[in-house]
Amino acid sequence: MRTIRTTNLVPGMVLGQDVLFPRTGATLVSAGTKLTFDLIRRIESFGIKEVIVMQSEKTRQEEKEEELLPVFTEYHDRVITTANEIFTSSEQQPIEARVVKDLVSELLEQVELDSDLMLNLTHLKSYDDYLFSHCVNVSILSILIGEALGYSKEELNLIGTAALVHDLGMMKVPNKIWKKNGVLDAEEVKLIKNHPLYGVEMLKDFPEEILSIVKEHHEKYDGSGYPQGLKGEEIAFKARIVGLADVYDACISNRPYRSRLTPQQALQIIFQDKEKYDPHILKAFISVMAIYPIGSLVKLNTGEIAKVIRVNKNQPFRPVIKVLFDRNGNKLDEPLRINLDDDRNNVIHIKDNLSAEESNAIIEQLGEEPGVAEQL
Amino acid sequence: MRAELINPFLGASFKVLKSLGNEHVKKGELGLASSPVKGDEVNATVGVTGDLLGQVIFCMSQQTASQVASTMLLGLPITTFDELAKSAICEFSNIVTGNAVTELGDKGFFCNLTPPTLFVGKDVLLSTKDLGFLVIPLETGFGNVKIYIALREADK
Numbered sequence: 001m002r003t004i005r006t007t008n009l010v011p012g013m014v015l016g017q018d019v020l021f022p023r024t025g026a027t028l029v030s031a032g033t034k035l036t037f038d039l040i041r042r043i044e045s046f047g048i049k050e051v052i053v054m055q056s057e058k059t060r061q062e063e064k065e066e067e068l069l070p071v072f073t074e075y076h077d078r079v080i081t082t083a084n085e086i087f088t089s090s091e092q093q094p095i096e097a098r099v100v101k102d103l104v105s106e107l108l109e110q111v112e113l114d115s116d117l118m119l120n121l122t123h124l125k126s127y128d129d130y131l132f133s134h135c136v137n138v139s140i141l142s143i144l145i146g147e148a149l150g151y152s153k154e155e156l157n158l159i160g161t162a163a164l165v166h167d168l169g170m171m172k173v174p175n176k177i178w179k180k181n182g183v184l185d186a187e188e189v190k191l192i193k194n195h196p197l198y199g200v201e202m203l204k205d206f207p208e209e210i211l212s213i214v215k216e217h218h219e220k221y222d223g224s225g226y227p228q229g230l231k232g233e234e235i236a237f238k239a240r241i242v243g244l245a246d247v248y249d250a251c252i253s254n255r256p257y258r259s260r261l262t263p264q265q266a267l268q269i270i271f272q273d274k275e276k277y278d279p280h281i282l283k284a285f286i287s288v289m290a291i292y293p294i295g296s297l298v299k300l301n302t303g304e305i306a307k308v309i310r311v312n313k314n315q316p317f318r319p320v321i322k323v324l325f326d327r328n329g330n331k332l333d334e335p336l337r338i339n340l341d342d343d344r345n346n347v348i349h350i351k352d353n354l355s356a357e358e359s360n361a362i363i364e365q366l367g368e369e370p371g372v373a374e375q376l
Numbered sequence: 377m378r379a380e381l382i383n384p385f386l387g388a389s390f391k392v393l394k395s396l397g398n399e400h401v402k403k404g405e406l407g408l409a410s411s412p413v414k415g416d417e418v419n420a421t422v423g424v425t426g427d428l429l430g431q432v433i434f435c436m437s438q439q440t441a442s443q444v445a446s447t448m449l450l451g452l453p454i455t456t457f458d459e460l461a462k463s464a465i466c467e468f469s470n471i472v473t474g475n476a477v478t479e480l481g482d483k484g485f486f487c488n489l490t491p492p493t494l495f496v497g498k499d500v501l502l503s504t505k506d507l508g509f510l511v512i513p514l515e516t517g518f519g520n521v522k523i524y525i526a527l528r529e530a531d532k
Contacts, residue, residue, distance in 0.1 A: 038426050038477075038486040045484065271450040279453050286452055287460060301474055314459045316449070317467040346422075346489040347474045349467070 001054045002333075008326045009040045009051070010304055011348055012338040016054035022046055037302060037347040055334070061310075061320075062337065068114055075110060076121045076136070079103060083132040083164065087171055090202055095165065097206045104139065104160035108153065111143055116294065116310040119144065123252060123263065123295035131170055134249055139163040141245035141288075146238075148284040162213035163242045165206075169199030169214070181256040193218075193226045212236040217243045220276040232278075240278045244270070244285055252295075263293035264353040290316035297354040297362055302347075303327025305354070305362065312341040317350065324366070331365065380483060381527050382406075382510055385432065388475035389523060392468070393516050396447045404513030412503035413511075413524060417441070418457070419500055420469040423490035428480065430527035433502055433509075434469045440519030441465050447518070457496065466492040472523075485529075 001016040012034060019029045028046065029039055034056070043051065058066075082103055086095050111118050122137040142163040146156050170178060173195055177188045184192065199214045206214075216230060216239035223231035225243075235243075251266035261269065267289065274282060290311045292298055297307055304327050310320035318340040325331055338345060354362065386403065393401050416435035424430050436444070442454040445464035454461045469492045477487045495502075502509075504526035512523040 036488055038481070038488045041481045042486045045486070267450060271452070274451060279455075282452055283460065286449060291449065301471075301478065315463055316460065317463060317470075343491050344488070346470060346491050347477055347487075349471050349474050 001052055003050050004053050005050055006040070006044050006048055008328060008330055009035060009043070009053075010323050010326050010332070010336050010338075011035055011037050011040060011302065011345060012056070012323070012336050013053045014056045016052040019043055019048060019051050022048060034344065036344050056336075059337070065114070065117060068117055072110055072114070072117050072121060075106070076118075079107060079136050080129070080132050083135055084129060087132060087135075087168060090168065090171060094205065095168070095203060097161070097203075097210070100161050100164055101157060104143075104157050104164060107136075107139060107160060108143060108156055111140065111147070115144055115147070119288075119294050119311070120309070122249065123293075130253060130255070131167060134246075134253060135164050135167055137249045138166060138242060138245045141249060142238075142242050144288045145241050145245060145281065145284050148287050149241075149281075158207075158209060159213070159238050159241060161206075162210040162238065163245060165199065165203060165210075166214050166217045166242050166246065167195065167199070168202055169195035169197065171202070172198040179256045197227055209236070209238070213239045213242055215239075217246055219243065221278050222275045224276060237278075240281050241284075244277050244281055248285075248289075262353065262356055262359050263289070263296045265356060267291075267293065286316060287314070290319055292317070292319055292350055292353060294319075297324075297359045298350045299352050299354060301349050301351045305329075306338070307335075309337070312339070315341050319350075321350075324362070381428065381480070381485075382512070382525060384476040384479035384483075385472070385523060385525055386512060387479065388472045389512070389514060389521075391475060392472050393514075393518075396444070396518075398517045400517070402515040404515065407511045407513075408508055409511050409524065410508040411506070411526070412501040413509060415495060415500035415502050416522065417496065417498055418465060419495040419502060420465050420492045421495070421502070422469050422473045422492045424473070424477065424487050424527060425490060426487035427485040427530055428487050428527050429530050430506065430525070431504055432469070432473050432476075432527075433524040434465075434472070435502075435522045435524065437519055438496075440516075440521060443518040444468055444521075462494050462496070466494055 015029060015031050015033045018027045018031050021028050118140050122140050139160045143156050143160045146159045173191050177191060196215050196218055200211050213236055216235050219225035219230040219235045221232055223229055247270060248266050251261045251269055252263055254260045292308050294308050294311060299305055304323045305325040306321040306323045308319045309322050312318055320339045323332060323336040323338060390401055417438040418441035419433055419435045421431050421433040438457055445461040446452055446454045448464040448468060473489055477489060480487055506526045506528055509524040509526045514521045
């Protein structure tokens with residue numbers, strides 16, 4: 001229980017004590033009520049300055065998340081480490097398809113358990129080794145897009161496997177080139193543009209379908225991609241999926257030549273060039289990522305600032321959010337979880353995403369780069 | 377219906393349409409329609425509860441709805457009017473009514489909204505338990521949108 005100024009109330013907070021009419025002392029709103037937008041306004045209208053709120057009970061979803069989170073985090077780290085090991089030793093020992101397939105089978109199990117939690121992990125970018133975490137994240141994203149398209153488990157495993165090794169060919173490109181912060185010369189560009197082909201050479205004993213995905217993941221729907229400049233239906237369908245997941249993850253990652261973009265900026269960049277992608281896949285992508293993807297910092301019409309933590313199926317505008325700052329810009333002691341798909345919250349909507357500068361300022365205010373637990 | 381109850385909806389519609397790139401929205405002649413009214417191809421209804429009771433209904437052709445949805449979905453081409461497109465129209469109705477209700481709060485009417493219900497298909501009859509609707513016809517860059525409003529003050 002704690003006392004809070006009425007001007008700092010956030011919809012979703014739960015009253016710890018009855019709020020009384022100032023004159024008569026009759027009950028205006030009773031203890032235990034989950035506050036809605038209109039109730040807050042009503043309380044304020046009576047000139048009531050402070051009320052007592054209490055800790056709201058954890059939802060079953062929250063409890064399950066808390067249980068799964070450490071398991072998932074450890075697992076995600078382990079897959080990245082394993083990817084690192086098999087990629088690094090690929091020079092001496094060709095990668096076996098079975099090893100990667102088994103790794104993806106495990107990934108699939110986690111995605112089935114809680115895809116949003118998995119998606120949360122792909123948005124944590126504190127890894128030093130971009131290449132390996134990128135491959136794992138593209139694998140997760142490709143699986144999720146495939147799932148939205150109705151893929152069977154077998155197909156999901158195939159696309160996940162292909163995505164996990166899609167950038168293996170980068171191992172043949174000298175480190176100094178793809179970490180270069182500056183303009184690449186013609187020779188360097190050629191090496192980079194050939195990485196899909198190097199990948200195919202290194203994965204000889206993989207199934208043909210996987211090789212086509214690796215080879216064509218940089219082709220674009222409008223023909224502007226590389227190395228072959230394929231167009232539209234000429235590009236393997238699953239390669240178009242991996243290609244989109246690849247662009248998104250690259251956008252939200254720190255690169256030597258630019259800082260990472262916000263999830264919303266990444267979506268905007270993709271949609272600015274939407275002719276580069278298959279519209280069917282873009283649609284599946286939106287149904288997975290939503291309009292305000294997990295990890296986005298957003299402003300509500302009621303003035304609060306929140307972070308998107310889960311996506312509600314078929315509700316791309318109404319995710320589950322965690323309110324971080326109240327409408328007066330005060331940081332909440334306990335971030336407040338709100339499901340915008342809850343019928344009581346219909347007046348509330350996401351007004352806008354925060355700009356990159358605003359996001360950075362918020363992240364700074366929150367202290368260090370938040371850990372996983374704090375992200376959720 | 378008093379003008380002070382209607383103006384927030386008009387203002388909110390203009391504001392939201394503008395944020396979707398519609399700078400020049402033309403308001404047609406406000407009118408009255410007795411219940412029931414015949415809807416359009418896509419009809420989204422939002423219930424108002426609290427100090428004011430009633431409904432706000434947004435009616436438009438499927439083509440107009442597809443354009444609104446596409447804009448809200450970052451320019452995604454809408455080829456079939458599917459779940460994603462429907463969710464966008466629901467959110468459009470939510471945002472307009474949410475903005476209007478916030479403004480009504482400034483005037484001392486504290487209201488909440490019920491989630492939008494979408495009716496797709498011609499020959500839908502929309503009725504209200506009140507006498508009738510106030511109609512706001514809008515000419516937008518997406519096509520024509522009609523907003524039907526039936527609101528009354530709750531008994532205190």
